[in-house]
Amino acid sequence: MDLHPIEIVGRHPGPKILILAGIHGDEYEPIAAVRRLAGQIDREQLTGKVTLVPIANHSAYLRHSRVGTDQLDLARTFPGSADGTPTQQVAHAITGLIQQSDLMIDLHTGGLAMEISPLVGYMLVSDPSTLQKQRQMATAFGLPIVWGTTASLPGRSLSAARDANVPAIYAEWGGGGGCQAAGVAAYTAGCLQVMAQCEMLPSPAAAAPVDRCVIEDDRDTSGHLQLNYPAPHAGFYEPTLPLDSTVRPGDELGRLHDPFTSHTTTIYSTQTGRLFTRRVLPPVEAGDCLAVILEDPAETGTTNE
Structure with missing residues (x-):
């Protein structure tokens, strides 16, 4: 399964970060932000390696849909299967990229159907150092809601990261169709800020203060929006x-x-x-x-x- 990843290798060795877009085919700000990141990250200033996946679920993207031709939701299919349906094969391939990474960011929106306040989230994993790193990444991303939720939900990209002990966050912004310029800008800036926090890039200019709401909710269904x-x-x-x-x-x-x-x-x-x-x-x-x-x-x- 060819995901067409874009790899940017810095001048100096360091952390490997994976940034995913297009897990759902009707979420467009992440796709635009990843394209912008590919043009903005300067390998001369980069320490480590950045792997960008512009459209993870190409089948769903072509259908303007949350699901692909096999009617499976990629965000519920991890770790996938090399011999499974197309969506299961994509999940398997992305799981491999996650296992080869040190950090992960998964970008989303509400898609065509939903509208979501800008937020960044993570799983309340049991490993203290991984959890602390995720909290730091989420804060650095710079969105107004920071939401830690149960680590027990299966099938997510974050579930695969949890199992590989890879610090991972996800983000949500808007939805309802179209591609909002403000969301693209916030996602681009957020990813660069996380990389700066992880000492992969120089620190950017100081961002405007964020009125931040931080909630950690370990209840069994926290984070499962569709319920x-x-x-x-x-x-x-x-x-x-x-x-x-x-x-x-x-x-x-x-x-x-x-x-x-x-x-x-x-x-x-x-x-x-x-x-x-x-x-x-x-x-x-x-x-x-x-x-x-x-x-x-x-x-x-x-x-x-």
């Missing part, structure tokens, strides 16, 4: 609240209409927190995620302890 607020039936969805709204139980999140009748189902929050993901593509099937609320377990008292 939240599933649509009770198919229909036409209209979100009520803007992204980043503060919500409490009973607040209206949106309305799901049956386009052929006058029936409307109102979707209410059952949590206290911040609306950081919402459905923006109106047509939904039963079970589709409509919203995600960022809770602080320290405030709600809902931890695994």
Whole structure:
């Protein structure tokens, strides 16, 4: 499986970092950011090696879709199989790149269907040194939400990194189609800032201060966005609240209409927190995620302890 990676080798030996884009075929800011990084990283100033994968899931990209022709979600397929379906083969090939790396960044967006507040996340892995490195990378990336979640979720690129003991972070920005220039710029800057923090590049000019929200949530399903607020039936969805709204139980999140009748189902929050993901593509099937609320377990008292 040829991923067409771009490799930039510095003048001096050092860490090897892998940066992934296009795990989902409908997420465009990461693809543009990786292309920009390929032109901006100066090998004369670089210590170590950068491996860029511009479009990890080419089949899904050609279909403008989250999944490829085999209907598998690459972000749920790791570590994959060399003899499996096309998506399983891609996962297997990327797992090999992860195992050869010292650090990893996986860039995402909400795709066509969802809109997500800019965030950077990592798994709450058991190895203390790996976890500390991930925290440092996430802070250096420079987005306003830093979210540590359970290390038990299978199938992710971060799951493969966890198993290889490779410090890894992922990022989310926006969504809803198109390619926002602000997201491309933030992703490009974030990757360069992580490389500077890892002493692979000179430190960039001081960035503007970030009003940062840091939450670590070790509950079993934390980080699994698609489980939240599933649509009770198919229909036409209209979100009520803007992204980043503060919500409490009973607040209206949106309305799901049956386009052929006058029936409307109102979707209410059952949590206290911040609306950081919402459905923006109106047509939904039963079970589709409509919203995600960022809770602080320290405030709600809902931890695994």
